[in-house]
Amino acid sequence: MNLDVAPRLGGWQQAWRLVAAAAVGLPVWLSTGVLLSREQGTETGSWFLTGDPLVALGCLTALLWRRRFPLTVAMTVAIASTASALATGAAFLALVSISTRRRPVEIGVVGLAFVTASQFAVGFSPVQSPPGSLWVQIAFPALSAGIAVAVGMAIGARRVEVRSLRDRAESAEREQVARAAQARALERNRIAREMHDVLAHRISLVAMQAGVLDHRGDLTAEENRVLLRGIADGSHQALEELRDVLGVLRADPGLPEPPQPSFDRIPQLVADARTSGLDVTLATTMTGKPSDIAGLTCYRMVQEGLTNAAKHAPGAHVHITLGGKAGDELHISIRNSPASSASPATTTTTQPPASGFGLLGLAERISVAGGKLDHHPTADNGYLLTAQLPWPNHSHEKRV
Numbered sequence: 001m002n003l004d005v006a007p008r009l010g011g012w013q014q015a016w017r018l019v020a021a022a023a024v025g026l027p028v029w030l031s032t033g034v035l036l037s038r039e040q041g042t043e044t045g046s047w048f049l050t051g052d053p054l055v056a057l058g059c060l061t062a063l064l065w066r067r068r069f070p071l072t073v074a075m076t077v078a079i080a081s082t083a084s085a086l087a088t089g090a091a092f093l094a095l096v097s098i099s100t101r102r103r104p105v106e107i108g109v110v111g112l113a114f115v116t117a118s119q120f121a122v123g124f125s126p127v128q129s130p131p132g133s134l135w136v137q138i139a140f141p142a143l144s145a146g147i148a149v150a151v152g153m154a155i156g157a158r159r160v161e162v163r164s165l166r167d168r169a170e171s172a173e174r175e176q177v178a179r180a181a182q183a184r185a186l187e188r189n190r191i192a193r194e195m196h197d198v199l200a201h202r203i204s205l206v207a208m209q210a211g212v213l214d215h216r217g218d219l220t221a222e223e224n225r226v227l228l229r230g231i232a233d234g235s236h237q238a239l240e241e242l243r244d245v246l247g248v249l250r251a252d253p254g255l256p257e258p259p260q261p262s263f264d265r266i267p268q269l270v271a272d273a274r275t276s277g278l279d280v281t282l283a284t285t286m287t288g289k290p291s292d293i294a295g296l297t298c299y300r301m302v303q304e305g306l307t308n309a310a311k312h313a314p315g316a317h318v319h320i321t322l323g324g325k326a327g328d329e330l331h332i333s334i335r336n337s338p339a340s341s342a343s344p345a346t347t348t349t350t351q352p353p354a355s356g357f358g359l360l361g362l363a364e365r366i367s368v369a370g371g372k373l374d375h376h377p378t379a380d381n382g383y384l385l386t387a388q389l390p391w392p393n394h395s396h397e398k399r400v
Helices: 011-040 046-065 070-083 088-099 104-118 134-215 221-250 263-275 292-312 358-368 394-399
Strands: 279-287 317-325 328-336 372-377 383-391
Touching (some): 046 070, 088 104, 088 134, 104 134, 263 279, 263 292, 263 317, 292 328, 292 358, 292 383, 358 372
Parallel strands (some): 279 317
Antiparallel strands (some): 317 328, 328 383
């Protein structure tokens, strides 16, 4: 954006500027008339009464286009003001207007034309000057031109500053809108990830238990009660976790969010999966407890592994291995065997819906934690999910 371009003026703004220019020239015109009447009696000259006001009117009219053709209008008015004492204010306004552009060459050319043209005004208004007054005839127009240039440059500087402040305010507003949109997008992604992590595991286990009930007619009453109890508990827990997630959306921003699961809850997660019918083993060779971020990431990874096994490999054996130590890395491995052909769930006609975003969200979560994720089928048609998370030794850092 060009900061030298002046804003467009409305009708009222244009009018009062031209009236002010005419008001400035009026005392000069009247004083010149008084001097002419003293020297020439009652006859002040037809040019002074008719030509002078007409030239001033032409100059004021030309000023209407001073912002579209600044240099041309300023030069025209400065030269034409020679023939009109009443056009002195118009010439002053033209010089102020060209000075707002703050271009030294243009200002110098118009100012020189203004001072030079003023020396020829005597031919149109034959007022005798006292002897030795040449320096006054030059100094007064030069002083007037200097005042006009100073005023114009001050207005131009102020105009540029206001425009710059407005542009910065608009830029800041655009950045704020962009940041708000980005924050909303990140929050939507976070909520979607939490919804998946929280609900997919519970619903998958419930669906698996319901599939067993649907396809196993040889279960005892006690086994049926266990499965029904598991479905009821899983559904209740899914609703509670969903209520926690939705509560974040409705809650006051100043209120803390519900606590996130930690590393210590992984054994309970595995126990719940066993209760739901999954064949799961957990082996831990860890020394110490990882940080909250690493613990939450590990919990979500185990949860995702169990969910995928329940969805895609019912009846398979799932082996979870956790290892590592502070100052090294946290290693997570989740391996499941192929789906059991004898499992009733493999013959279920209705499978739990697959979102397709579980591993993508898990990869993003692990990347944010500074770790690496790998997943691929195994040679025996099973599946392997592994990750390495950084585990800094904070206790050592404190001692140092």
